[in-house]
Amino acid sequence: MKNCLTFLLLSSLALACKTDIISKIDEPALEHGGYVRTVTPYPVTTTTFNVSKANMGGTKMEFLAEAVTQDKGALFASYDLTIRFVDATPANGTKTTAYVALKSLAASSFTKDPTTGYPRSTIAVTGTEAMTATKLVDADISNGDRFEISGTMKLTNGRSFSAANTYADVTSGPFFTTPFLYRLNVVN
Numbered sequence: 001m002k003n004c005l006t007f008l009l010l011s012s013l014a015l016a017c018k019t020d021i022i023s024k025i026d027e028p029a030l031e032h033g034g035y036v037r038t039v040t041p042y043p044v045t046t047t048t049f050n051v052s053k054a055n056m057g058g059t060k061m062e063f064l065a066e067a068v069t070q071d072k073g074a075l076f077a078s079y080d081l082t083i084r085f086v087d088a089t090p091a092n093g094t095k096t097t098a099y100v101a102l103k104s105l106a107a108s109s110f111t112k113d114p115t116t117g118y119p120r121s122t123i124a125v126t127g128t129e130a131m132t133a134t135k136l137v138d139a140d141i142s143n144g145d146r147f148e149i150s151g152t153m154k155l156t157n158g159r160s161f162s163a164a165n166t167y168a169d170v171t172s173g174p175f176f177t178t179p180f181l182y183r184l185n186v187v188n
Contacts, residue, residue, distance in 0.1 A: 033161050034069035036079050036153050038179070039120065047179040050187045053143060056127030061184050066120045067110055067153065073119040075155045079105045081125070083149045085134040089142040099150060102133045125149060130184055147184040 038047075041063060049061035067076040083102040087095045102125065110119030130147040131137070152162040163180035 033159065034067065034073075034076060034153050034155055035161060036151060036180070037066045037068050039064040039066050047181060048183045048185060050185050051127030051130065051147075053127075053138075053141060053186050053188060056131060056138075058126075060124050060126040060129075061149070061182055062122060062124040064120060065110075065123050066113065066116065066118045067107065068118055069155065072117045073107070073110070073112070075157060076107045076110070076119060077154045077156045078107060079123070080152045080154060081105070081123075081149050082152075083125075083130055083133050083147055085130075085136060085141075086146050086148060087140075088144045088146065092139065092142055095136060095140045097134045097136075100133055102129070102149060125182075125184070127184070127186075141186050143186055143188050145186045147186075149182040149184065151180045151182070153180075 051059040051061070065079070067073045067079065069075045081102040081104070082099040084099045085095060085097045087093075105121060105123065107119060110121040112118070113120045130149075131141070134147070150162065152160050154160045161180075
């Protein structure tokens with residue numbers, strides 16, 4: 001009788017732990033995003049670059065970028081850059097600007113990397129390009145001012161990703177190295 005009670009008790013416990021089978025997530029049907037990763041310079045300890053006031057045409061921000069999507073970049077449409085000027089030296093007037101279009105890099109300007117399989121391109125912005133886009137002249141900028149460049153990755157399905165809608169792990173983590181925001185300091 002004691003064995004029967006033990007068996008019934010164990011059977012009851014086993015049945016009490018029964019759960020419904022949960023269906024697996026249909027991973028291929030999930031929507032996925034994308035990001036533009038900084039390949040070099042690496043590791044990305046900063047997204048700050050310098051341009052020389054004395055040589056705006058010869059100094060630039062430059063990095064090797066990789067467009068990452070779940071399908072090795074097939075959904076990648078473009079990487080659009082906007083720029084604004086932040087006037088940190090009011091002695092020559094206050095010329096801070098709102099963000100304006102800088103350039104759009106189409107997916108076709110990226111080349112598939114043989115090692116990773118993702119599309120890559122070198123992105124460069126000279127000091128002169130920054131001034132032209134923000135409609136500034138030499139007298140408007142001083143040592144200590146800066147340009148801020150914001151990137152937006154656009155996909156062929158209409159979705160887009162920027163610093164505004166991307167997790168901090170992606171924008172600041174060492175693995176993803178995807179800031180979506182770059183800074184050009186004006187130096188002598």
